Amino acid sequence: xxxxxxxxxxxxxxxxxxxxxxxxxxxxxxxxxxxxxxxxxxxxxxxxxxxxxxxxxxxxxxxxxxxxxxxxxxxxxxxxxxxxxxxxxxxxxxxxxxxxxxxxxxxxxxxxxxxxxxxxxxxxxxxxxxxxxxxx
Numbered sequence: 786x787x788x789x790x791x792x793x794x795x796x797x798x799x800x801x802x803x804x805x806x807x808x809x810x811x812x813x814x815x816x817x818x819x820x821x822x823x824x825x826x827x828x829x830x831x832x833x834x835x836x837x838x839x840x841x842x843x844x845x846x847x848x849x850x851x852x853x854x855x856x857x858x859x860x861x862x863x864x865x866x867x868x869x870x871x872x873x874x875x876x877x878x879x880x881x882x883x884x885x886x887x888x889x890x891x892x893x894x895x896x897x898x899x900x901x902x903x904x905x906x907x908x909x910x911x912x913x914x915x916x917x918x919x920x921x
């Protein structure tokens with residue numbers, strides 16, 4: 786049941802553009818391939834070009850070779866099914882997507898959540914089996 790609440794809480798934020806009213810100027814909704822800049826209450830979504838990703842050190846899109854994991858790591862999807870997979874090298878706090886044997890990119894889970902491969906969504910650790918969670 787907690788999983789359903791997590792999905793319902795995250796879905797509106799991903800479908801609608803971020804409302805920057807009352808937010809401090811800065812970067813929000815940060816993912817590896819895009820982020821939102823709030824400035825003077827207005828939002829601007831920035832999509833990184835091919836071969837670049839979000840660099841947390843600079844706060845901008847940068848060459849993928851300059852970026853630490855998970856965003857700077859391209860995953861081999863050639864033998865994987867179309868699905869999302871936990872980034873175990875990031876303690877499952879992010880996941881990556883494979884489609885047609887091609888790596889599509891990384892996404893982050895909200896704070897205190899990990900990726901649950903069984904339900905293909907971010908979830909509470911006590912609902913997720915090892916190595917990502919604590920469910921037995």
